[in-house]
Amino acid sequence: MPQYPKTPAKAKHDLCRLKQELPVLFSLKEMKAFFQQHPKTTDLVKIASVYSYLDAPEPPLSRTLVVAAYIHWQNEEFEGPLPCTLAVAVPPFATPLHEQNAHAFRQFLKESSKYSYALLLPDKYQRWGLLRLSNNDDHSNDSVVSLHVLTSWSQLEPKALKQETTTTTTTELWQPPTPDVEYDAYNNATTTNLWQPPTENDEPEAFPTITTATTTDTTNTRKRPREDAQQSLETTLNQRDTTFHQDASAAAADAFYSKLDRTLQHRWQSQIYHMRNYNGWVKAMQIQHFYASFGKKAARILDLACGKGGDLTKWTLGRIQNYVGMDVARGSLQDAAKRARNLRPQLPRCTFSCADLGANVPGRYKQTRNGPQLESLLTWSLHREASSLSSEPVFTFQKGGGIGLDDAFDVVSIQFAIHYMMSSEKRAKRFFRTVSQLLTKGGKLLVTTMDARVVVDHLMQTGCDFHAIRDEDDPVTIRLGDGLCQIQFAVPVLRRLFATDHESEESNNANINQNWFGLEYSFTLLDGNSNDAKADAVNLPEWLSPLPALEALAESVGLELESVHNFHEFYEQNHEKSACQSSLYTMNVLNRNGSISATEWEISRLYCALQFVKVKDYVDNEIDEDDDGETVPHGLDESQEGV
Structure with a gap:
C-alpha cells in the first residue's frame, strides 16, 4: 500500500x-x-x-x-x-x-x-x-x-x-521527442499529412516578434488629464512619457510589448513556431479544465497580462458574463480592443484597462497614508461603444479601471507574466493582495511561468561554485535549444539564490524569505535567424518565481496551491484525453512529422502551469507607500490626490 x-x-x-x-x-x-x-x-x-x-x-x-x-x-x-x-x-x-x-x-x-x-x-x-x-x-x-x-x-x-505492437504499427498519439531524435524544421523531407503554415484564424502565438520600427520620444510632464477628459490611447502612446508606470520594469514592458508586430508573414518562419503553439495549447487546456469544473454558468473572467487579447478566443469557447483584460502595454491593449470587436456576440461585457498589478489596485480602494484612494486607469469598454464603430478604440481614464466596487471574478488568469511581480517583495505582495480582493471565494487563479526548479537544475549542472567566483562582472549563462534560448544571471544574484539558511534574510512574515525576491536574470529567446532584425522574440529582464514564494504569498491572502505541473508533466497528464489530443492538431502544435523538434521541446521544459483556489476571505488593510514617501494614484496628477 x-x-x-x-x-x-x-x-x-x-x-x-x-x-x-x-x-x-x-x-x-x-x-x-x-x-x-x-x-x-x-x-x-x-x-x-x-x-x-x-x-x-x-x-x-x-x-x-x-x-x-x-x-x-x-x-x-x-x-x-x-x-x-x-x-x-x-x-x-x-x-x-x-x-x-x-x-x-x-x-x-x-x-x-x-x-x-x-x-x-x-x-x-x-x-x-x-x-x-x-x-x-x-x-x-x-x-x-x-x-x-x-x-x-x-x-x-x-x-x-504494447512493446510488440509499437514495432509494427504507428500510434496516432504524438509522443514527445527524445534527445536521440532531432527534427530539422527547414530541411526535412516531405511526408504525408504535410504541415501547413497558419491562417489568420489560427490561435495567436504565445511569443510575438518585434518590428524594427522606431518611435519618437517627446518630452512630457507627469500631469494626467482629469477623469472626464477624453484622451485617445494613440495620443498617450505618442507621448511616451517615462512616468506613466512608476516601476522601471513595468515601463520597460510597456515600451517593449507596445511595439510588437505579430505579422502572419513571420509567424510560420519562426524557429520556435510549434513551441509557441504548444504554450498556447497549455493555456487552452487550463481554460478548458476551468470551464469543465465551473459548469454551465456564465463566468466572470479577469485576464491579467492579456497582451493583444490572444486568449480571448479561448475564453469565448465557454459562456462569459464579464471579461476584463489588463496589461501594462498600452499599444497591446489597442490591438486587444480591436480583436474584441470581432467577438462582440460572445462578449456581453468586455473591458480593457492599463494597469501594473505590482502597484495599481483596480476596482478596490487602495490604502495609502493619505487615506483610501480609488485609482483612475486608462480604460476602454466594448459594451459602452456603438456596435457599428470601426475607428481607433478610445481609452479614457476611469476610476477603478472599469471594475466596480461590487464586481468579483470567478477566475483570474496571468500567463507568462507573474515573474514581473517578483522584482521585489513589495510588488509581489501587492499583486497577490489585489488578486485575492477581486477573486470570489472558491475562484481559481491560473498561472504559467518560468519553472524555477528547472532553472536551478540547469544552474547546478554547470558545476560552478557561485560563492567562489571572484570576477562578479562575468555573468553565468544557461544556453538551451542549440542557443535559441539563453538565461543569464549576475553572480551576486546567484549567491543570493544559493544562500544557506544562516545567510538568508528574513521578512516580516515568518513564512517568507527575502532572498526569494529580486532574483533577476536576462532572458533571450531567439525567434528568427540570428541575422534577422526580428530575431528576439523576448529580450527583457525577468525575475525567478520560486514555488515556495508563490505558495507562501498565496497562503497569506487566503489562496491555496491546488496543482503545479511542469509543461512536460502537463502533457503527460492531458494528452490522451480526446479533446486535448485533437487540439494538438487544430492549434498547429505539431510539425509536419506529427511531433515537435527536440530543440523546442527542451525549451518548453522551462515552464510550469499552476492553479490556486481561494479558500477564505481576505480584507486588505495594509498601507501602500511609494518609494518617495508620497502616494500618487495612477492616472491622476498631484492636484487630484484624494479625488
Whole structure:
C-alpha cells in the first residue's frame, strides 16, 4: 500500500458500490464487454468517505465513486497513468466518527483483498478507475489505496503487448521527442499529412516578434488629464512619457510589448513556431479544465497580462458574463480592443484597462497614508461603444479601471507574466493582495511561468561554485535549444539564490524569505535567424518565481496551491484525453512529422502551469507607500490626490 499522504486533502468523496453482487472480470475483453452492458442504476451502498489529494487529476474526481466489479488478473503489469491517492482520516486527525468510517473502509479492503482491483464506473468526463486492492500482501497501511484514473483502453494493454505492437504499427498519439531524435524544421523531407503554415484564424502565438520600427520620444510632464477628459490611447502612446508606470520594469514592458508586430508573414518562419503553439495549447487546456469544473454558468473572467487579447478566443469557447483584460502595454491593449470587436456576440461585457498589478489596485480602494484612494486607469469598454464603430478604440481614464466596487471574478488568469511581480517583495505582495480582493471565494487563479526548479537544475549542472567566483562582472549563462534560448544571471544574484539558511534574510512574515525576491536574470529567446532584425522574440529582464514564494504569498491572502505541473508533466497528464489530443492538431502544435523538434521541446521544459483556489476571505488593510514617501494614484496628477 502507498504511504499515508502528508499534504492536506483536496476533496472528499463517497466511495460506494452497486447493491447487487459484483461480478469478477478476468481480462481486458471482459471489462470492455461489461462497460457496454453495465446497469444504469442509482441503487448504491456507501462503503466509506475517502479523501483525494494533490496528486488527483484535473478536472477533480467526482463526489461519488462507484465500485461496479472486481478485477482478477494474473499479469498486473500495464502502462497506465500514475495512480493518485485515496485515504480515510486517521489519528491524530480522526474523530470517533472518522474511526467508524475507517473501520468500514478497512473491512471493505479485507473482504476484497483476494482481487487485484475494483473497477469504478465512468464519471461525467468518461474517466473510469481501477482501485488497487492488493499489493503483494503488503497491508502495512490499510487506510490508504491507489487509484488509476483512465481515459483509454490502450492504457491497460500489457507492457509486452504494447512493446510488440509499437514495432509494427504507428500510434496516432504524438509522443514527445527524445534527445536521440532531432527534427530539422527547414530541411526535412516531405511526408504525408504535410504541415501547413497558419491562417489568420489560427490561435495567436504565445511569443510575438518585434518590428524594427522606431518611435519618437517627446518630452512630457507627469500631469494626467482629469477623469472626464477624453484622451485617445494613440495620443498617450505618442507621448511616451517615462512616468506613466512608476516601476522601471513595468515601463520597460510597456515600451517593449507596445511595439510588437505579430505579422502572419513571420509567424510560420519562426524557429520556435510549434513551441509557441504548444504554450498556447497549455493555456487552452487550463481554460478548458476551468470551464469543465465551473459548469454551465456564465463566468466572470479577469485576464491579467492579456497582451493583444490572444486568449480571448479561448475564453469565448465557454459562456462569459464579464471579461476584463489588463496589461501594462498600452499599444497591446489597442490591438486587444480591436480583436474584441470581432467577438462582440460572445462578449456581453468586455473591458480593457492599463494597469501594473505590482502597484495599481483596480476596482478596490487602495490604502495609502493619505487615506483610501480609488485609482483612475486608462480604460476602454466594448459594451459602452456603438456596435457599428470601426475607428481607433478610445481609452479614457476611469476610476477603478472599469471594475466596480461590487464586481468579483470567478477566475483570474496571468500567463507568462507573474515573474514581473517578483522584482521585489513589495510588488509581489501587492499583486497577490489585489488578486485575492477581486477573486470570489472558491475562484481559481491560473498561472504559467518560468519553472524555477528547472532553472536551478540547469544552474547546478554547470558545476560552478557561485560563492567562489571572484570576477562578479562575468555573468553565468544557461544556453538551451542549440542557443535559441539563453538565461543569464549576475553572480551576486546567484549567491543570493544559493544562500544557506544562516545567510538568508528574513521578512516580516515568518513564512517568507527575502532572498526569494529580486532574483533577476536576462532572458533571450531567439525567434528568427540570428541575422534577422526580428530575431528576439523576448529580450527583457525577468525575475525567478520560486514555488515556495508563490505558495507562501498565496497562503497569506487566503489562496491555496491546488496543482503545479511542469509543461512536460502537463502533457503527460492531458494528452490522451480526446479533446486535448485533437487540439494538438487544430492549434498547429505539431510539425509536419506529427511531433515537435527536440530543440523546442527542451525549451518548453522551462515552464510550469499552476492553479490556486481561494479558500477564505481576505480584507486588505495594509498601507501602500511609494518609494518617495508620497502616494500618487495612477492616472491622476498631484492636484487630484484624494479625488
